[in-house]
Every structure is written in structure tokens, then in C-alpha cells.
Amino acid sequence: MRYRHLHTVTLGLGIVVLIDVLRVFLPSVITIFGQAATTPAELLGAFALGWFVLALAFPALLRRLGTRPVTLVAAVALAGLRLALTASPGGRAQLWLATAGLVAGLLWLAGTAAGTDRPVPGLASGLALGAVVHAGLGTYDMVWRGGWAGWAGSVVLVGLFLAGTARPAPPVEPGGGARAWLLAGPALLLTGMVALSPALAETGSSYRRGPGDGLASSAAAGDVSALFGWAVAVFLFAALARPPRGYARLLGPLALVLGAVLFAAGEPGWLGPAVLLTAAGVGACLSLAGAAAPIAAPATATAVPDPAGASDASASVEPSAPAGVAAPAVSASAGAPGRPARSSLTAVLGMLLFAVAAVGYYAAYDLGYPNAAVPVAVAGLVAVVALAPALRGGKAAPARAASWAWTGPVAAVSGLVALLATNLPAAEVAPLRPGSPPAEVRVVAYNVRMGFGLDGRFDPDGLARVVAAERPDVVLLSEVDRGWLLNGGHDTLTLLSARLRMPYVFAPAADPLWGDAVLSRFPVESARSERLAALGAPTGAQALGVTLDLGGDARLAVVATHLQPPPGREPVAQARAVAQFALGYADGRPLVVAGDLNTEPGAPAYAEFTRAGLVDAFAAARPLFTSPADDPREQIDHVLVSPGMVAGGPVAPRSTASDHLPVAVTLALPPTATG
Known part of the structure; x- marks a missing residue:
């Protein structure tokens, strides 16, 4: 279990590093490749999406060269390029460093997915940690700062990530890996855009303090941290707790769709409820997807090895364990034929969905088409994927998500940390009140x-x-x-x-x-x-x-x-x-x-x-x-x-x-x- 927890932490840290790279890549496409809107929108979109499409070839690359060595190389490249972005002077160098970092990050994600069949704890912790760090830095991330503090934080982050990556991965267990990995990209979009966005929490709070007429004015940091802290706690609790059964499992997906609708409506007063509902909904859908593996029939024989000798496609199935005894984990080279490849492919597909939705949503402001349906459509897709076993009428395996005994405290502590870490700056000086008008x-x-x-x-x-x-x-x-x-x-x-x-x-x-x-x-x-x-x-x-x-x-x-x-x-x-x-x-x-x-x-x-x-x-x-x-x-x-x-x-x-x-x-x- 020690190695499994380490693997979860490493996955979470890798998600934080990947998010850092995305926070440079996406605006670099607009400001550097886009050249202040002089580059045709079609060419700009093709450049942004092309790298995610290229990643569709990564599962085949992993099968040919081996998952473990390729993943290690990709992790080292991702970490090195993340540090290089802090040192970059900007311009074309920044654009291509961020692009290379994105490709390395997608390759690392594909390789990690091939060896991780229960990704939800790592994905959820990475999304939450990335948001908390983003809030703690006042949304002015280390990757942009430089200086000794920015460099120290960056080195610690990538150092911990590489140290965890160097340890061998735990055995693969049967689980809802492929379905959960498919939601990684959409979850990144919805949390970054709405659910775990400290900037959105700040903006929503500033509208509540505004002079009315749909205007915003400087908000108090306490209001922001309270909303953001609750969002982090609700998200982690929903993601890590044992998913509900029966009709109760519909609550999370419904909350997600409703939160996306409130956000898409564009009403400033609805931003706060949109944050909390989307946070609860994304977390619940991840939990449902992670526990949605079909029950496999017990077997007593060892399957015939793959004639080609490919370790990813062989399956040695252990005899079913007696009642009350935990079944042994399937070895890293075992599992249902093709499962690692499916998880790898779905992880890449999920990131492609992220890119298509993000570019499609924001391109509307240049091309003039309505975009309110984009976050709602992504939320609906996440809900359908999470509920797929129930919609098919299949029987789901008993959930092996975290128990309520420790999920509640973990979520509460995380929310408190998020509240305390939120460091969105405020203009603390009071306005001048001169006794006589200035000249x-x-x-x-x-x-x-x-x-x-x-x-x-x-x-x-x-x-x-x-x-x-x-x-x-x-x-x-x-x-x-x-x-x-x-x-x-x-x-x-x-x-x-x-x-x-x-x-x-x-x-x-x-x-x-x-x-x-x-x-x-x-x-x-x-x-x-x-x-x-x-x-x-x-x-x-x-x-x-x-x-x-x-x-x-x-x-x-x-x-x-x-x-x-x-x-x-x-x-x-x-x-x-x-x-x-x-x-x-x-x-x-x-x-x-x-x-x-x-x-x-x-x-x-x-x-x-x-x-x-x-x-x-x-x-x-x-x-x-x-x-x-x-x-x-x-x-x-x-x-x-x-x-x-x-x-x-x-x-x-x-x-x-x-x-x-x-x-x-x-x-x-x-x-x-x-x-």
C-alpha cells in the first residue's frame, strides 16, 4: 500500500506540472503564435489542436518501445521543460518550449494511464493541489515569476515529481481505469474554468460587493477564500468518497450539469453557486467513473499467454479468493487483454476533448458564434460517461473508493488548507477623501x-x-x-x-x-x-x-x-x-x-x-x-x-x-x- 499511495501522490504532482505547462502553452498560442489576432483563427486553432491529435499515436509508441522507459523519459522531459519555461525570456522560445512540454506531458500521461487502473485519487488530488497552489500564489504562478522564490518552488515541485516517478509502479488492479482516464481532460477543463478557479471565486465575490447594475468592485479576501475553500473540500469529498447507489448516484451528474448551466448563463450573481455545484458534480462523476468496472467472473485457470509475447496483452488470472480475504493484485503486466492500451488511449482522447472544448469556447469571442453550450455539453458528456454502467443496465463492481472514515477529514483539512492558502491580493489602501477638490x-x-x-x-x-x-x-x-x-x-x-x-x-x-x-x-x-x-x-x-x-x-x-x-x-x-x-x-x-x-x-x-x-x-x-x-x-x-x-x-x-x-x-x- 505504501507504493500505491506514493504512486497516487506522484500522479497528482505530475498533473500539477502538466497544468503549469498548459498555463503557458495556451496563452502562448494566442499572444505569440496568434500575433495579436493577425494570424487566421483557423490556423491558430489547427496549431493548438494538432499536438493533442498527435498524441493519439502515443499508445502505439508505448506498446512498441515499452511503457516504463518511455514514461520515465517523458517525465524527465516534462520536468526539464517546466523549469525551462521559468527561465525562458518569452517569444518564440517560450512558445516552442511550452509546445514541447505539452507533448512530453501528454506522453507521460499516456504512459501513466497504461500502468494506473485506479487514477481517480491521483487525478483529484492533482487538480485540487494545482488549484490550491494557484490560489496561494494569488493566481500569479511560479512558472511566470522567476526570482529565488519562484525557482525554489519550481525545483521542489519537479524534484518531488521525479523522485516519485523513479519508484516502480504498483501492481495494476482491475478497476474503472479507462472510463476514469477518459474524464481526465474534461475534468481539467471544468475545474480550471469553473469549479476550482480561484480567479472565478474572486470575480464572483467582487460582483456581490459591487455597486449593482451587474458591476463588480474590490472584494474582501475572506469572501474569496471561503468560497474557494468550500469548493476544494466539496470536490475532494465527492471524488474520494464511496459513490452512492441507486438513484442517489444521479445527484452528482445533475449538480454538474446545473453548475455548468449557471456558469454558461453569464449572470454574475450565479457564479458562486456555479462554482460549488460544478465542484461537487465533477468530483462525484470522477468517483462514479473510477468505481464503474464490470464484475469479472471468478477463474481458476491461467490464461494462455499472448503468442506475440507482449506483456501488456497477457493475462494471468488468479483463483478467486475465499470470502473475507482480499484477492491478490494483478501484476503490472497482467489484466484483461488490451486494458493498458485502452486506458492510455482514453487518457489521450480525454485531453483532446479538453483542447477541442477550450479552443472552441474561447474562439467564439473572435469568430462571433455563441459558446454557452460548450461547458454544458462537456458537463453532459462527463455525466453520461460516469453513469454509463447504470444506463446500460450493467452491474457494477463493488466500489473500492476511499471510505467515509477518512475521506471526510481529508476533504475538510484540504478545504481548510485551501482557505488559509488563498492569497488573492487586495487593494488595501482606502480611497482619498480630500477636504477640498484637487486642482x-x-x-x-x-x-x-x-x-x-x-x-x-x-x-x-x-x-x-x-x-x-x-x-x-x-x-x-x-x-x-x-x-x-x-x-x-x-x-x-x-x-x-x-x-x-x-x-x-x-x-x-x-x-x-x-x-x-x-x-x-x-x-x-x-x-x-x-x-x-x-x-x-x-x-x-x-x-x-x-x-x-x-x-x-x-x-x-x-x-x-x-x-x-x-x-x-x-x-x-x-x-x-x-x-x-x-x-x-x-x-x-x-x-x-x-x-x-x-x-x-x-x-x-x-x-x-x-x-x-x-x-x-x-x-x-x-x-x-x-x-x-x-x-x-x-x-x-x-x-x-x-x-x-x-x-x-x-x-x-x-x-x-x-x-x-x-x-x-x-x-x-x-x-x-x-x-
Whole structure:
């Protein structure tokens, strides 16, 4: 049993390492191979999926070269490439290191599946551990950090993984291996996207604290850790406990589908229930799949060896044990003919399902088709696979999942650890409350590209340094990602808010996890958002209006937006809608409208703002190019103000922390800036 527990721990650690690699590979496909959306979506999708399709050949490779040596080599390669990603400077080197790491990880997974017929404890512990570490690091993972702390954590992780891999695998026992391995990829998707996502827990909590109207504001860390801790505990309890019998086995799959539906609905208030229901449902389905092996008839003879002498296909069946005596384990080279190959193939197929669903879900934001059905379809597939024996009317073997005697304490302790480890940062500084209004306000607008620089590395520290150098009072952010799995599952807004020590108001655009934000040193008096018509544009857009209390009776209206032009056209209709909304929202108060407007001075969409009476704060500094950041040729990031405000010090400081340059300006408030 000592070796079996070690094998479970090693599998869990390997899952954590593989998740680390995926957190680099997936955004690298978008930011490096995708070249800021200039690469055709079809080519980008083919590149991302091709490596998972290639892995379908790995079971045959394992049979030809031997499972054990290939798995060891793949584990060493996976560990080495994981460390290399921390050292990578980004760019093409990062893309190809992450791709090689993915291939090595899939090969390791296929080999591990061939020798592991009861994977659920290892899979569940790996998914939970990866999520807890991700939360403990504030969603800013070790693979991106570098420095002594990042390197120390990375070396310890891969060292423990390799130490466990070097030990021989335990004997293979008959079990629900193939079916459980098929769920590995879908479970990774659903836990990373919903059930065990600390960024989603943070976002859901921030909506509960928001000013209403579907907006979010800085959440307390205690709320986040409580929700996330419960999710981890519920997931582990459901995955490790003995699965229920009869109609009770339907509860887990039903909870999973309901949780996926709540998430797909896109209602911010439903994110918390979606997290808990999906966590319980994924865990329960893994438990059902892991215990769903058909009962084999007792045998008293030894089967005839495979004529080809292939160890994976031979089966030496022991006589049935007397009642009350545990049957001996089947040797690692035994079992039903083809079982190791089936487990290996289903593990790879499960990861292919992960890739197809992930790419299909997020590609919708570029291609414009509805994607809400994707997580629901994956949840339905998981439910069907978990319930397959019952649906066929077959008799399942007695479950050998963990007993309730220790599963409950383990899940409770894990949830407590998750609660204590959750380290999502918060902007702890209180907003300024000046006794008299300031004479001027420094404003920065920045398209942060989900936190990824031109080198393709996730670097919230770099973004924060660029913004902080301008000493802003108000910051307007575009392309804010709060937990998209395809981008690594980071809560970019919370990370930036904490580093700048500025609370935020967030408005969703594409979905509850992606949109625009306003960070301010002044108190927020009120806020409102208006959804903009897409008109053929691939990604949703909105206008976020925030009223800031500058002290006394002075108020400043700020509107943050990111216009999304239809293919080949100007975002004229959206610009007109934003101008109308902004003027109505300001209601005569001083007004600032800023963001990535995707239009240049003199263009038809830009003219909608000037026609409405707004003034270009950068008129005296034109041309002021802002995109692309490494060779700026376009003026598409703007700050527009109401008449009477005087602009000074307009700049677009050079930086490669995003694919856009930030724009900053100091605005002198008119003497009549009172409400």
C-alpha cells in the first residue's frame, strides 16, 4: 500500500506540472503564435489542436518501445521543460518550449494511464493541489515569476515529481481505469474554468460587493477564500468518497450539469453557486467513473499467454479468493487483454476533448458564434460517461473508493488548507477623501492585453510599473481578464489593483470575466454600465460610467470603454452610443471618456465624439501613436474630455508590457466642477 499511495501522490504532482505547462502553452498560442489576432483563427486553432491529435499515436509508441522507459523519459522531459519555461525570456522560445512540454506531458500521461487502473485519487488530488497552489500564489504562478522564490518552488515541485516517478509502479488492479482516464481532460477543463478557479471565486465575490447594475468592485479576501475553500473540500469529498447507489448516484451528474448551466448563463450573481455545484458534480462523476468496472467472473485457470509475447496483452488470472480475504493484485503486466492500451488511449482522447472544448469556447469571442453550450455539453458528456454502467443496465463492481472514515477529514483539512492558502491580493489602501477638490487629476488609459507583454509572458509587475510611473489618480483599463482558462486563469485586475493600491470598479463586456475597469484614488459615488450593440463585431463591448467624489461638492464623471469594430469597418455606431451615454451620465459634470477606441483622429467613429462636443486631450501632442507597442503606427487609444477641462503633459510612454502603449494626461478641472 505504501507504493500505491506514493504512486497516487506522484500522479497528482505530475498533473500539477502538466497544468503549469498548459498555463503557458495556451496563452502562448494566442499572444505569440496568434500575433495579436493577425494570424487566421483557423490556423491558430489547427496549431493548438494538432499536438493533442498527435498524441493519439502515443499508445502505439508505448506498446512498441515499452511503457516504463518511455514514461520515465517523458517525465524527465516534462520536468526539464517546466523549469525551462521559468527561465525562458518569452517569444518564440517560450512558445516552442511550452509546445514541447505539452507533448512530453501528454506522453507521460499516456504512459501513466497504461500502468494506473485506479487514477481517480491521483487525478483529484492533482487538480485540487494545482488549484490550491494557484490560489496561494494569488493566481500569479511560479512558472511566470522567476526570482529565488519562484525557482525554489519550481525545483521542489519537479524534484518531488521525479523522485516519485523513479519508484516502480504498483501492481495494476482491475478497476474503472479507462472510463476514469477518459474524464481526465474534461475534468481539467471544468475545474480550471469553473469549479476550482480561484480567479472565478474572486470575480464572483467582487460582483456581490459591487455597486449593482451587474458591476463588480474590490472584494474582501475572506469572501474569496471561503468560497474557494468550500469548493476544494466539496470536490475532494465527492471524488474520494464511496459513490452512492441507486438513484442517489444521479445527484452528482445533475449538480454538474446545473453548475455548468449557471456558469454558461453569464449572470454574475450565479457564479458562486456555479462554482460549488460544478465542484461537487465533477468530483462525484470522477468517483462514479473510477468505481464503474464490470464484475469479472471468478477463474481458476491461467490464461494462455499472448503468442506475440507482449506483456501488456497477457493475462494471468488468479483463483478467486475465499470470502473475507482480499484477492491478490494483478501484476503490472497482467489484466484483461488490451486494458493498458485502452486506458492510455482514453487518457489521450480525454485531453483532446479538453483542447477541442477550450479552443472552441474561447474562439467564439473572435469568430462571433455563441459558446454557452460548450461547458454544458462537456458537463453532459462527463455525466453520461460516469453513469454509463447504470444506463446500460450493467452491474457494477463493488466500489473500492476511499471510505467515509477518512475521506471526510481529508476533504475538510484540504478545504481548510485551501482557505488559509488563498492569497488573492487586495487593494488595501482606502480611497482619498480630500477636504477640498484637487486642482488637477492625472488620468491613465491602458489596453493591458490580459496581462501579457509583447514577449508573451504574463507580467502584472511590469504593467503596474508602467502605470505607477505616471503617478495616476484615475486608471482606465481595457481587455481586462479575470480568469479565462485559455489565458492561464489569472485575475489580472485584482493583481494590478493590489500593486497600484487602487480599488476598482469592473464592468463585463464579453462575459463576466472579461471587460473594462476603472481604478481610482478617489471614492466612487456611483457607477453604471451600458451594453453596446455588437453589429457584427466578434467581442462584446460596453461603456462603464463611474462618478468620483473629489471632495466637497466636486464630482468627476469617467467613462471607460473598448470599442469593437465590425470586420473591415469603423465602430461608428458604438462610438455614437458611447458619446450619448457619456453625456447623459455626466449630466453636466466634468467628463472624461477614455480607452482603446479602435479609431484614429479624423476617422468616422472618432468624429462621433467630437460631434458630440468632446475635446481631444491629446490634440496638442498629435501624432501620438499607441499601437503596436514595439513599432507604434496607429493612434487608437484616446482620452476625450468635456469643454472647460485643460489638458497638460500628454504622453504615451514606451513599454512592451502590453501590445498597446498607455496614454496619460493631467487634466485641470474647471472652477465650476461641483455637483
